[in-house]
Amino acid sequence: MKTIQELRSSESNQGLTTEEIIAECKTFFIAGQETTSNYLTFAIILLAMHPNWQEKVPSEIQELGMILNEVIRLYPPAVNISLSHDTSLWGEDANKFKPERFSGGISKVAKDESTAFIPFGYGLRSCVGQNYAMLETKVVLAMILQRFSLVLSPGYVHAPTSLLTIYPQHVAPIIFPSLQCDENTVCNT
Template sequence: MDIIKKREEKVKLGEIDNYGTDFLGLLLQAYHDVDENRRILVEDLIDECKTFYIVGQEPINSLLSWTVLLLAIHTDWQEKAREEVIELFGHQNPHPDDLSKLNIVTMIINEALRLYPPAVGFPRKCDSEVRLGKFILPANIHLFISNLVAHHDPGIWGDDAHLFNPERFSGGVAKATSNNVAAYFPFGFGPRTCVGFNFATMGAKIVLMMILQRYRFTLSPAYVHSPVVHFVLYPQHGIQVILHSLKSEEGPS
């Protein structure tokens, strides 16, 4: 509520001329809408903010867990990512506005999302009959569209579809998928794309960069690979890694 009140106060005092175009700003505009039929209640506003946070937080946890696992196994890519982060930011905390400068880290994040998407599929309903290739989908049937299947399809990704290879995203997502939007959709696609998409990827990148600046990490022998789905895809027994402090490696100054 404090954040909401501060934004409202700035508009009231004339410090800003609108509530903003971010998610909170759009909700506040709906809350203050002159049309009572379109206006939302304060309870709705708070609930939407909570939903946005939770929907963004869970994918961050999932994405970060699997990315750390993959880099703990593929230490060559871990070193490449660390070199990029140190070159761009040194040991300073990264700023969200600078994330677009990252190439290798973005490739790694994209590949982690391909192999371990937070949501493994999306339920949909056909409003009308649809022809899909040689199939005819009747109206009112329910479908489950699995991105996990699409992301591991050798027909799309090649014979190494099951392997961790961030290089496939070196030219961006569009090039990696030959502009096929149905080949890669870790957060869904179209108007129902997950609202936490940018929040999740940005948060995961920032935390990952801070880890890379401070530690090397390798996979612990105690790790047991057991992905399960509970709202998002996550490691049932957690991710056990062995951390090596970069500061201790540098020795006393």
């Protein structure tokens, strides 16, 4: 099977076959599922570790964007993105969870504004699923935070690791106490 670059550079350039299109779709689906689930898992873990931030989200949706940007800065999907922890770009607190660093927007978040925040790649190498991953994560997290608070189990050991992506080495035991229970809501605490 030829790569897309080989097809583009070939003189016959007849496009992708049905088999090649299916293979590319499988790649997008599998890669997108793993990276988005890791992204959401780290968001839930960090919000459970920092309850002051989860309290802001239901009333301030802008805060959710800042939180998610900080989550993906700390735990980008691709392991080769090392700029996100560079203290010369992010300051001495580069390894700390500080969503407020995004309060002025992405373009003003670091000293090198052009390439400091590239969790989905840059230029021609940027992820085609970026917008979908961000939207999916925002919707799921907003739905969870509308009904539940997030409490990290006392036995949790924070140990991010990597193979092809960055993921939690141990399961993320989260306790989901309900925020509100009324006659229209089934609540178990």
